[in-house]
Each structure stands twice: as structure tokens, then as C-alpha cells.
Amino acid sequence: MDRNLIRIRSLDREDITKILEQSKVFLEILDRPIKKVPALRGKVVVTLFFEPSTRTRMSFELAAKMLSADVLNFAASTSSAVKGESLKDTALTMKALGADYIVVRHTHTGAPEFIAKQGDFRVINGGDGFGEHPTQALLDLFTIRQKLGRLEGLNVAIMGDIAHSRVARSNIFALNKMGANVRLVAPPTMLPVNIEKLGAEVHYRPDAILEDTDVLYLLRVQTERQKDSLLPSLKEYAELFGVNGDLLSKFKKDVMVMHPGPINRGVEISHDVADGNDTYIEEQVRNGLVVRMAVLYLLEGGKEAAHEAVS
């Protein structure tokens, strides 16, 4: 493992497998009466969030606490960032406080790499601009493997606003590396040009992928982007791409329905499907804890590494 986890793109199959295997072992801790192990005692984990987030931040903070680290939360909206402090100075402040890990979410792609250059802390990308969201992809892979026992050869369809989704990007890289077949389903306005070059089939309607899709991964329709005119209306999207009981029944039996959250009920997923037996949204949230524990535990660090260049 590297010192930082910023891009799935820079991991190989072996790294991903190692994280998934370690995550599996940590599941046992979630069933304990006292959910805490002393592995990261004395370490400081800062969650540096310049964009709103509930589940990712809470998941990282709880994972760090379960490993006995001390957790500091920096939310841009209530911090000196609103007073105009630069990202560099914020990072230098974290360094002076003695942060060992920085989990960063930022609107700008590349912010995690920039922060990694400011100190000898370990940096984990919690989502950067239109870049990546590596721990989301890892917990998705873990959830698929937990249910289906493998990733190799599976057909995984990602449906929704691919163009604006760092979750989709990280998942495309991760699934490809693990030997799954990725299919992207979206209206053309939600697909970036040349996306198939990343190694994915492209479809403009779900009809073509009904029979042999093993996992149907839905993305949130970012209603705040409605002003960008990606869609004639949310109602039309719900009719063509929204997954309801009727559409789901045309898929192969036992297709796994996944969603990174937060979900828009009645848009990309109907109430009955969201609450039904084919969805794994709660498992994804729970698995997010063990995957993030595994990442915090496995990232290499320590004094000897301090002189090394950060990547």
C-alpha cells in the first residue's frame, strides 16, 4: 500500500484485494459489545470537508474512532475557510496540529494531491470535484463480493448522471481492474464524450441490459444541477430511467440494486424498490465502516517514511 489513497486509478488489483480482505476481517468488530480496538491509539485523524457530506464524513469519523484514533472535524462552512484562508494554509495548520491522517473532500479535482504535498500526513480522498471517490468504490466492490462471492466476469450496470459522478469514475476504474464488465446507462447529456475509452459499454436506455445484469448501480440525480438543462424534467427521467417494481421485474431475478446515497425517492428509485429486498443500500453504509477502517489501518506511514516524496 501507498502512503495515500487518492485515486483508484493508481491502485493495482493486488492493492484492492488486500483492502477488501482486510475489510472482511474487521466485520467482526461491528458485532462486538464494545466496538473499539486500540490499533490507532494516539493518532490524529482530521476530516477536512469543503463540501457538504453526511455519510462519508460520519463513516470516516466512526471508523477512525473504532480504531481508537482521535478525530478532529473541519467543516468549511463553520471554519476559517469562510474568512478566506487558503487550502495551503489550512493544510499547514493541520500539520502544526500534528495530524497523522487527513480525509479531504473538496470541490476542486486534485485538492487531495495538493494537500499531500504540504506535510507528512497520510491523505485519503473523500471525494474531489469531478475526480474520484475511492473509498465509495471500494465499499461497493466489497458489498458486491460479499453477496456474489466474486467480481470477475460480473456484469455491472451504472445508471444515472455519469458525467458529474466521481463515484461512477472510481467504480469504473475499480470494476475494470477486478475483471468485471461495466455498462453505463444514461441519456447522452449525462455521458461524457469518449467515456467508452475508460473500458465500458454505453447504452442510452435500460432495455438493452435487462437480461444479464448482475448488479444495477443507480446514481443520484443531482437535482441541484437541473439548471444545467441536462434533462427536460425530473418526471421524464423517472419515467425512462427510474427503477420501479415494474422495471425491476424485467431484470434478471436477484439483480443487486445499489446506490451510494442519498437517494431521491420517486426519481432514480421508487419507494417500493428502495424498501425492497433487492436493494443493498444499508449494507453499503455498514460496509463503508469496515472498508474505511481497513484503509486507515493499511496506509503506510511512520517515521521512516517521512522523507519520502508524496504522490
Add this chain to the structure above:
Amino acid sequence: MKSKTVEIMDEEGIKRALIRIAHEILEKNKGAERLALLGLQTRGVPIAERLAAIIKEIEGADVPVGALDVTLYRDDLSHMRHHPQVRATTVPFNVENARIVITDEVIYTGRTIRAAMDAIMDLGRPQVIQLAALIDRGHRELPIRADYVGKNIPTSRLEWVHVRLREVDGIEGVTLGRSLDRAADDE
């Protein structure tokens, strides 16, 4: 690096030692009631399983067997650049009020056993914790001792003890090794 190894226990020797330890466990605990065996990953686990099988033969009782990985409780984690992969912990019995016997292949500094006791305490409050080790090679760094020992082997810190068990290594036996390098001998 040149080295010399001698066999100090063969398959029969290991078998006899475990049969004796099983009897001692039953004697000291006055039977198998609330008894549980907890093997430390990796070679402590087959030792626990073998002891459970022998106890079953002697007493007819089914003693639950668990596996414990103490890596997350090690006292040297913060000194390491690469954290070692953690293996599975499975404790298929209630720790509360249990009479737990930790099993491991070698007791040396005692640090692993300290970590194991902390790990167990996180799972509940056992009535007693005891320790069975196939080999005691001395050089304790903590005030910890084994309740049941297969064989005491006085060693130098420059020597190493290799326990090989069929379930893990495919072969069976205990060997004592010593480096023949002068640099090591001078230390």
C-alpha cells in the same frame, strides 16, 4: 547466513505433550464446565482444536474453540511503517464468565499474551484466563507465566524456535536454530 538446527520434539512428542496438557486443564478446572479454548493465530488455533479433541475423548465434553488475532492490540504497531495484515478473529462462545484457556505454540517475551488478554477483555469478562503453550523458551519481558507447558527449552535470545504443525505447515516437529555468524555470536 550460516545456521545450525536441532530437532527438539517430534510428532510423537507433541502428541504426548498435548495429551498431558489436556489432562492438566481438566484437573485444574475440575472438569470441562464453562471451559473454552482460544487459539492465537496462526499455530495456536490447531493446538486448541487438538486439545478440544483430546478433552472430548477423555471427558466426552464438547469444549468450544475460537481463534484470536492479536495484531490490533500489539504494543509496537505505532513503530511500524507497514501494519501487518490482520487475520480472522472468531469467538463462537460467550466470553462472560467463561474459563478461557489461551493456546499458543511458543511463549517468549509475553507481549503477545498481554495483547491477547486485552483483546479478550474487550469481548467480555471471563471468570479466568489461563495459558497453554507448547514451548516455553524463557526471556519474559512482562510478568506473565504459562499455566500449562509442553516443554521448557532454555534458549539464548540469538536462537529461534520453530514449531511446525501439520494443519499449517504440512509437517510436524519443533526445531531449535542458531546462527553460526560470528557477528551474531559476539552480541
